[in-house]
Amino acid sequence: MKEDILEISDIDYSPYQESTQLARYIKGYPRSFTRNPSQPLIRRPVTLTERTGPIGLEERLGITAEDISRATAGGPRALGQYIAVTGRIVDEDGAPLAGAMIETWQANAAGKYIHEFDRHEAPIDPNFTGLGRFVTDVEGRYRFLSIKPGAYPVTESDWWWRPPHIHFSIFGPSWMNRFVTQIFFPGEPLNEIDLLLNAVQDPEARDRLIFESTPTTVGVVNFLTFRRDFVLRGKQRTPALD
Amino acid sequence: MFTSPYGTIGPFFPPEFVTGCEDLTSFQGKQAKGQHILLTGRVVEEGDRPILNAIVEIWQPDANGVFRHSLDPRARDADPGFFGWGRARTDAEGRYTFRTVIPGVSRSDSVDAPRCPHLNLMILAIGLTRRLTTSVFFSERPESVHDPVLDCIADPAGRARLFARSNNSRNGAEGLPVYSFDIVTRGSYETPFFID
Numbered sequence: 001m002k003e004d005i006l007e008i009s010d011i012d013y014s015p016y017q018e019s020t021q022l023a024r025y026i027k028g029y030p031r032s033f034t035r036n037p038s039q040p041l042i043r044r045p046v047t048l049t050e051r052t053g054p055i056g057l058e059e060r061l062g063i064t065a066e067d068i069s070r071a072t073a074g075g076p077r078a079l080g081q082y083i084a085v086t087g088r089i090v091d092e093d094g095a096p097l098a099g100a101m102i103e104t105w106q107a108n109a110a111g112k113y114i115h116e117f118d119r120h121e122a123p124i125d126p127n128f129t130g131l132g133r134f135v136t137d138v139e140g141r142y143r144f145l146s147i148k149p150g151a152y153p154v155t156e157s158d159w160w161w162r163p164p165h166i167h168f169s170i171f172g173p174s175w176m177n178r179f180v181t182q183i184f185f186p187g188e189p190l191n192e193i194d195l196l197l198n199a200v201q202d203p204e205a206r207d208r209l210i211f212e213s214t215p216t217t218v219g220v221v222n223f224l225t226f227r228r229d230f231v232l233r234g235k236q237r238t239p240a241l242d
Numbered sequence: 243m244f245t246s247p248y249g250t251i252g253p254f255f256p257p258e259f260v261t262g263c264e265d266l267t268s269f270q271g272k273q274a275k276g277q278h279i280l281l282t283g284r285v286v287e288e289g290d291r292p293i294l295n296a297i298v299e300i301w302q303p304d305a306n307g308v309f310r311h312s313l314d315p316r317a318r319d320a321d322p323g324f325f326g327w328g329r330a331r332t333d334a335e336g337r338y339t340f341r342t343v344i345p346g347v348s349r350s351d352s353v354d355a356p357r358c359p360h361l362n363l364m365i366l367a368i369g370l371t372r373r374l375t376t377s378v379f380f381s382e383r384p385e386s387v388h389d390p391v392l393d394c395i396a397d398p399a400g401r402a403r404l405f406a407r408s409n410n411s412r413n414g415a416e417g418l419p420v421y422s423f424d425i426v427t428r429g430s431y432e433t434p435f436f437i438d
Binding site for chain 2: 021023029030033042045048049051053054059060061090093105114115117118130167169173176178179180196199200209231
């Protein structure tokens, strides 16, 4: 445990601004109507139990190799377009969140997950698990190598194909900023019709769900680099005026 | 800077990320102190239908009420056999099960009252574009509990639903006391959830 993170007790965990978030109820996404609470959510004080959260998760869960484009270290690379994914995790003040655990999961290049509930008839790639676990450095940065995921159909829908995306699950230092999302690739035609990506009202906020393309690294090992920074909840409390 | 948009966990959260996380009773080869229990329940949606494949996560202090976190003034005394975080996945009946310890009384600088023993619980599932958060309280006399979070719930029936129920049964060979906590995300006996 780090002794020096401190002063988090002065952090303000205001509720999410609705316009920057996905709608809770989404037309064409039936389970959003049967699962979201009908009663108003309750405001509560934020005490020690919410300000703390699991830190040092790598001691409990371990991490994967930075290069998840192979199922085993030194093994053959998975089929698909080799990519690097990078970014920073910061709070609402822009302060880096060091030591944050990131879990990622994604489909293979054919749009197939290794999961009992994936019924899409696409091939599994024996050289790809789609799983990653990483920890941010002191600047809040993360980086991993993978392959670009494929699109896949939502099996109970007659029109909806999910655009290529990578799932992120992030643990900030507090239970209040435990965070999960999906990040999409720029320029994908399916982005324009995806029910989830387009459930964000504010266009600037919607852009936060899409990777930025950055220049490729030139050389024998060449890959497209996609960048996505994340802003997790929490900012320094403004001193009261009294 | 505004916060990044939350997203749904979707149907394909890797089972590999759940395996082993249901058991909080040991850490780095050491056994957690305190009363070990099974905490189990069903997660249902409207119409009392089970939610299959929901991910449930918990965060709690150890048996003495200490969080393994630098913000807890008592962190130095945290139980080395207890990490405090767990994750489970619901089955076809909507059932999740954790093996954990009964949390102790935690203290906070930001509110006067000590907290009634509790753990924090969140649910992620298809159809939820954000997590749902609630707390699970432990007390033998729920009616007489005063707690700064519990007291935010005006409806007595909703408040009562946030207590884990001990059914005085013990689980099989292990003989662990069983506590149940069912979660209704939407419906007539809806669980109270907090603003996030």
